[in-house]
Structures are given as C-alpha cells and as structure tokens.
Amino acid sequence: MVLLGLLALAALLPLTARADKVPGEGDITLSTRFWIDSSGSATVDQVAAESPGTWEAMDHYRSFELGSSALWVRIEPGQLDSRRRWYLMLTAAAFTNDARLYTRGADGGWTEQRAGDHLPVAQWSHPDQTPVFSVDPLLTEPLWLRLANAPAPTSPRLQLLTEENLQSKRYTTFLFIGGYLGFGLLVLFLGWVHVRLYGDRAFVAYCFYVASMLGFQASFTGIGGLFFWPHWAVWNDLAPSFFMLWLTGSGIWFVREACAVPRHSRGVDRFVVAWSLFGVVYSLVYAALLSPLAFKLLNLYGLLSVVLSIALCLWTWRRGETYAGWLFLGFLPVHLGYPFPALRSAGVLPDSLATQYGVLIGSAIEIPLLLYILHRRAKDFSENRARLRAMESTDPLTGLTIAPVLRLRLRDALKRARRSGHRCGVMLVELSNHADIVAREGREAGDRALVVAASRLSGVVRDVDTVCRISDTRFAMLIEGPQKPELLKLLGQHVVAKGLEKVPNLPVELPLRFRLVSSTPPDDKDSLEDALSDERLLARLNRALDRLSDDPRKVVLHLSQPPLQV
Structure with a gap:
C-alpha cells in the first residue's frame, strides 16, 4: 500500500508541475535538426558553418549508433521569457558519455558547457542526475549540442524548462x-x-x-x-x-x-x-x-x-x-x-x-x-x-515422547534426586480394557482410545513432566520432584477418575479403564547402582503392574518405601 501510494504521488506531481507551464517550455526534440559528424573531430565553428541542407529534421524520436562519430543537434529555442532562468535537460543519463552545449556570445566567442559519463558529475557545468545546461533567454543564435556515446546507442530527448519546473521535476x-x-x-x-x-x-x-x-x-x-x-x-x-x-x-x-x-x-x-x-x-x-x-x-x-x-x-x-x-x-x-x-x-x-x-x-x-x-x-x-x-523423538500414534527420551530424562531425574535428597515420582499406567474396545468397536476405535488416553494423561501433569508410551497399551509418567508419596497417590486416583470420563465416538459403557503402579524413588536403602538405574526401576514397576493385573478388583498400587521386593 505504501509503495502504491508513492507511485501515485510520483504520477500526480508532474501533472501539478505542468499546470504552471510557461510558453516555450516542454519537449523540443522534434523541433530540432541534427547532423552526424562521422569523423567525430569537427569543431563548433565548422559545424556552425555547415550548409543548412546537410541538417536533417528530427521528425520522430530516433536512436543513433554513433561509435566513433558525434551527433550534433541544432536547437532554435525561440522567444523565451527573459524574466526567468531557462535550462536544457537531456534525459537518459546512463547512455550519454559526452554532452557539450555551445552558445555564441555577443562578442562572437563560444561558451561551452559540459556533462556526460566521461566527466565526473562533480565537474559538470550543472551537476544533476542527467545532463543539464543553462540557456540565456536573450540569445538569438541557435544552440549547438554535441553528443558522443559508445558502444551503446543514444536517443536524445531534450526538454526546455524554467528553473521552477526543473526544480519540481x-x-x-x-x-x-x-x-x-x-x-x-x-x-x-x-x-x-x-x-x-x-x-x-x-x-x-x-x-x-x-x-x-x-x-x-x-x-x-x-x-x-x-x-x-x-x-x-x-x-x-x-x-x-x-x-x-x-x-x-x-x-x-x-x-x-x-x-x-x-x-x-x-x-x-x-x-x-x-x-x-x-x-x-x-x-x-x-x-x-x-x-x-x-x-x-x-x-x-x-x-x-x-x-x-x-x-x-x-x-x-x-x-x-x-x-x-x-x-x-x-x-x-x-x-x-x-x-x-x-x-x-x-x-x-x-x-x-x-x-x-x-x-x-x-x-x-x-x-x-x-x-x-x-x-x-x-x-x-x-x-x-x-x-x-x-x-524422531515422538510416538507416531499418540505424539508422546518415545521410550529412549523417557529413560534419559528418568536417569537425570534420579541423579538429581539422589544428589539433592528429594524424590521424584514414576507411574506406570495401563489401558486395561483396550482389548474389549477393539473387540467391540474395531481397531480404529482402539487406536482412538489410545490417543485419548495419551491426551488425558498429559492433561493431569505439568509441562515439565514426561508422559511416554512404552508398549502398546502401557504408559510411563515421570513426575519431576520433589514429590511426596501422599501427593502421588492422589494423582493416581485422579488418573483413574479421568479415564472414566466419556470418550467421544465410543459407547458410554466403554470408558478408559486405567490400572496403575506408582513409586517415589530413590529410597534411602537403595544402593547407588539401583538408585541410578532407570532400567531396573522400570522393570520393577512393570513386574508390579503385571502382578496387579491378576487382581481385577484392584486398579491402583503404590509401592511402599522401602521398595517392594518382587
């Protein structure tokens, strides 16, 4: 929007400038005559002495391939307002190597103004983005413009402007x-x-x-x-x-x-x-x-x-x-x-x-x-x-952390707990009725139940805790410390209750039935090797959860301290 505004403003400003146009001002290219000096060495005196028949009318906009030649343009400015300052501007600065404007004074001598790429802009007669020459409105003699450019062609466009409109431009x-x-x-x-x-x-x-x-x-x-x-x-x-x-x-x-x-x-x-x-x-x-x-x-x-x-x-x-x-x-x-x-x-x-x-x-x-x-x-x-x-680090079905990441975090948590003297919490949760859901509603419903289970388990813990699916229907939860056994028991009850909520697209009689085992390692009686072994801890919890499945009436088991020997 800003860019379009600038473009519109740039288009409108020239229209405003043309509203104050002075007689004699504007593009004068087509009112000039030109002659090509094939040698490129003719002086202004020689050019001014050329027969008028050698000059051609610039009846349309042209492009000239000059090479080593020079293009001379004869300009008749006409009657100009003497109260104003006048300038001749040549467009296409990037394609003019040498531009010289000659005017004859009252004493017959020539005044030269120079511009073009072969001369530093700071040394131009009138430094500008494009060659500009001053024009005396009282002159009655023609203006003689010499242009040279190579290897690019040149196509002169000449504008006669007052100082005010030149500044506006x-x-x-x-x-x-x-x-x-x-x-x-x-x-x-x-x-x-x-x-x-x-x-x-x-x-x-x-x-x-x-x-x-x-x-x-x-x-x-x-x-x-x-x-x-x-x-x-x-x-x-x-x-x-x-x-x-x-x-x-x-x-x-x-x-x-x-x-x-x-x-x-x-x-x-x-x-x-x-x-x-x-x-x-x-x-x-x-x-x-x-x-x-x-x-x-x-x-x-x-x-x-x-x-x-x-x-x-x-x-x-x-x-x-x-x-x-x-x-x-x-x-x-x-x-x-x-x-x-x-x-x-x-x-x-x-x-x-x-x-x-x-x-x-x-x-x-x-x-x-x-x-x-x-x-x-x-x-x-x-x-x-x-x-x-x-x-690479999440379970493709549930989006939970994969088992290697859980073991790494559990190992670090055990080290911190051992060093600081507080306990973390570890919980294994199993979706015990997953087989019943698959048998009644199909495999797709069983996968959906696992996804919902993962979502609900993630919802009951903090962002710093970790939930991981370690087997088809079994999840592990690492609760960062310090953790008290009483709080971990309350969390276990909350997990079981969360699973009993209605599951979308499943019958009401098919909630998520969780069975879980929890522990708050390490125990003071653990050896250093046992306290830092994530594999032994997970193996002990898995065995306890397997044993818990033998008693269908019991769904929660909290391993006591010292740890239960199984």
Missing part, C-alpha cells in the same frame, strides 16, 4: 527514487534477517539480487553519479552495465536456489551455475573491450536470462516445486518491464518513460513479492523439518 524524481531505494534497503535488511533466521541459501541469493537491483537503478537513473560516486567518472560510465550483469547473474542464482534445480537435474544445474558465473566474469571482459559486439552480447545475455528464469520456474513447477510457480508470478513485473530498457539500449526503441522507469516500477512490485514468497516457502520447509525432528 528534480523533487519528484528524488522523492520517487529515494522512496524506492529506501524501501529496497528495508527489504534487503529483512532478507538478511531471514538469512539469519532460517539459514536458507535462497535468502542469500535474494539479498545479492536486491542489492544488485538497487545499484542498477541508482546508476541507471543517474542518482548514483550525483550522490554516491560524483568524482568517479569511469565507474559512473561502467556502473549500469556492471550492475545489470551482476543483477542478471544473481537473479539466475536466486532462481536456482529457490526452485531447487539441483534436485531435478545435475546437468541443468551445472549449466545454470555456469550461466550465473558468466554474468560476473563478463563484466570484467566488457570493461576491457567496450566494443559494439561486447555491448550486443551484454544485451543478449540479459534477454536470454529472462527466458531462462521463466523456463526454470515453469520446469521445476511442473516437476512438483509448488513455490516455483509463485516465483514465476513474482518475477513477472520485472520480466514485463525489462524488454523496454534492453531494446532501448540496443537502439530499437527511443528513450521514453517506459524505457527509463519500466524496470524500476516493476522491481518495486517484484522485490517485496519475492520476499513474501520466500518467507512462506522457508516457513513451510521449517515446519516440515520441525515435524520430521519431532517424529
């Missing part, structure tokens, strides 16, 4: 991109918290993906060069390409981890790993070459990575990875927005709002969606692992 951009970066950093922090919480490598890949996305947007929109690296011209030129390659490589790695590709095919997994590493390694190769072929390979790698991520998500989803299908939907906003800047970089599309902000808007929707999907995935996996760990 800046504020809108800073609000939108600043909100995006702040939101992205928050999501990145939450992703790292999930790394520490779940220990899942998918969250590590997600953090690298989000960090690369934030770096790409900061460099692509020019915010990075203005605020983060204003003195690093080389990095300002290479950052969009580097972050794009890192973004693509980390995105494929993230898909590999989140979709569990190694689980389904070793060959596909090796290919995916190699594809992801290629993006990291190729960034260095691209920086060394900076050729048109290298740039085309960069764009091809990005477009094919979109296809690969879609294919991996759908392939693993068809193979049973439920969350792979949700990841495909989570990536969809960026997948739909990515072709616009990619085709603009390749020179197929001119510069526009879609090419400039398509991926930014898509990633603003995608990043939190992916985090939510990963969170649900990790939560489900964590719950499944917890269930598996619980199955």
Whole structure:
C-alpha cells in the first residue's frame, strides 16, 4: 500500500508541475535538426558553418549508433521569457558519455558547457542526475549540442524548462527514487534477517539480487553519479552495465536456489551455475573491450536470462516445486518491464518513460513479492523439518515422547534426586480394557482410545513432566520432584477418575479403564547402582503392574518405601 501510494504521488506531481507551464517550455526534440559528424573531430565553428541542407529534421524520436562519430543537434529555442532562468535537460543519463552545449556570445566567442559519463558529475557545468545546461533567454543564435556515446546507442530527448519546473521535476524524481531505494534497503535488511533466521541459501541469493537491483537503478537513473560516486567518472560510465550483469547473474542464482534445480537435474544445474558465473566474469571482459559486439552480447545475455528464469520456474513447477510457480508470478513485473530498457539500449526503441522507469516500477512490485514468497516457502520447509525432528523423538500414534527420551530424562531425574535428597515420582499406567474396545468397536476405535488416553494423561501433569508410551497399551509418567508419596497417590486416583470420563465416538459403557503402579524413588536403602538405574526401576514397576493385573478388583498400587521386593 505504501509503495502504491508513492507511485501515485510520483504520477500526480508532474501533472501539478505542468499546470504552471510557461510558453516555450516542454519537449523540443522534434523541433530540432541534427547532423552526424562521422569523423567525430569537427569543431563548433565548422559545424556552425555547415550548409543548412546537410541538417536533417528530427521528425520522430530516433536512436543513433554513433561509435566513433558525434551527433550534433541544432536547437532554435525561440522567444523565451527573459524574466526567468531557462535550462536544457537531456534525459537518459546512463547512455550519454559526452554532452557539450555551445552558445555564441555577443562578442562572437563560444561558451561551452559540459556533462556526460566521461566527466565526473562533480565537474559538470550543472551537476544533476542527467545532463543539464543553462540557456540565456536573450540569445538569438541557435544552440549547438554535441553528443558522443559508445558502444551503446543514444536517443536524445531534450526538454526546455524554467528553473521552477526543473526544480519540481528534480523533487519528484528524488522523492520517487529515494522512496524506492529506501524501501529496497528495508527489504534487503529483512532478507538478511531471514538469512539469519532460517539459514536458507535462497535468502542469500535474494539479498545479492536486491542489492544488485538497487545499484542498477541508482546508476541507471543517474542518482548514483550525483550522490554516491560524483568524482568517479569511469565507474559512473561502467556502473549500469556492471550492475545489470551482476543483477542478471544473481537473479539466475536466486532462481536456482529457490526452485531447487539441483534436485531435478545435475546437468541443468551445472549449466545454470555456469550461466550465473558468466554474468560476473563478463563484466570484467566488457570493461576491457567496450566494443559494439561486447555491448550486443551484454544485451543478449540479459534477454536470454529472462527466458531462462521463466523456463526454470515453469520446469521445476511442473516437476512438483509448488513455490516455483509463485516465483514465476513474482518475477513477472520485472520480466514485463525489462524488454523496454534492453531494446532501448540496443537502439530499437527511443528513450521514453517506459524505457527509463519500466524496470524500476516493476522491481518495486517484484522485490517485496519475492520476499513474501520466500518467507512462506522457508516457513513451510521449517515446519516440515520441525515435524520430521519431532517424529524422531515422538510416538507416531499418540505424539508422546518415545521410550529412549523417557529413560534419559528418568536417569537425570534420579541423579538429581539422589544428589539433592528429594524424590521424584514414576507411574506406570495401563489401558486395561483396550482389548474389549477393539473387540467391540474395531481397531480404529482402539487406536482412538489410545490417543485419548495419551491426551488425558498429559492433561493431569505439568509441562515439565514426561508422559511416554512404552508398549502398546502401557504408559510411563515421570513426575519431576520433589514429590511426596501422599501427593502421588492422589494423582493416581485422579488418573483413574479421568479415564472414566466419556470418550467421544465410543459407547458410554466403554470408558478408559486405567490400572496403575506408582513409586517415589530413590529410597534411602537403595544402593547407588539401583538408585541410578532407570532400567531396573522400570522393570520393577512393570513386574508390579503385571502382578496387579491378576487382581481385577484392584486398579491402583503404590509401592511402599522401602521398595517392594518382587
């Protein structure tokens, strides 16, 4: 909701700015004329002396692959309000290596203003996220704009703005991109918290993906060069390409981890790993070459990575990875927005709002969606692992602790009781009428009776006590000390009474009939070996319970102190 609010606010603010539009202000690209200097060495005097017939009208938005050439644009600003300050803004900062605006003064001399990625932003004539030049409204001579860019194509979009509307445009951009970066950093922090919480490598890949996305947007929109690296011209030129390659490589790695590709095919997994590493390694190769072929390979790698991520998500989803299908939907906003800047970089599309902000808007929707999907995935996996760990230490039918865990806890309880001089309580309980329930109602009813018995026995003890099923119909209860024999006897009566309550889905005449034997070890007359032996204690209680079953009229037996010799 917050993100959608920011998007709506960013869309409304430009409308407010256009309400105060001044005559002569706006996009002037289509009213200019251009000429390409194939040598790239022509001076402004030579360009100004060119015959008007050599200049072509910019009748539509174009993309130019310049290479070593230079693009000259002749601008006729027309009649401007002399009471205002005017500026010429060139969009697409990430795709302009060198921009120079020449104006002829009253004395016939030329004034040069410079901007572009090959010059540190701090040294621009007017430092901004995109090249900006001041325009004297009293000038009657044309403005001469020289653009050079390689290896990426350039598609100039020129806007003539007053100082007020230029500031308004800046504020809108800073609000939108600043909100995006702040939101992205928050999501990145939450992703790292999930790394520490779940220990899942998918969250590590997600953090690298989000960090690369934030770096790409900061460099692509020019915010990075203005605020983060204003003195690093080389990095300002290479950052969009580097972050794009890192973004693509980390995105494929993230898909590999989140979709569990190694689980389904070793060959596909090796290919995916190699594809992801290629993006990291190729960034260095691209920086060394900076050729048109290298740039085309960069764009091809990005477009094919979109296809690969879609294919991996759908392939693993068809193979049973439920969350792979949700990841495909989570990536969809960026997948739909990515072709616009990619085709603009390749020179197929001119510069526009879609090419400039398509991926930014898509990633603003995608990043939190992916985090939510990963969170649900990790939560489900964590719950499944917890269930598996619980199955290793619990009885599958009743959910009670298994016998080895009981013996371990009983051994520790006996040691503590011997050391501190107090007694714990141990009770063996048998569901004596289980055979009758099975004979009358069936095996399923007998299993249900055992589950109810386990629930009722667990309900009469504390959380620190232990209830365990040690055989088909026999349960052991460890009552942590200190325990008095009188209280243990009362607990035994309560257990018997609890069993006589009505059992759901069983006839009233078939309650749970418990028979039990209890003891409060260790006794002072026990030897140290007997006092610490959980096996001997349980064996003695089992023999006493077997003997108690011979007398159907008696259901409770409390072993006296000293222990009964059986």
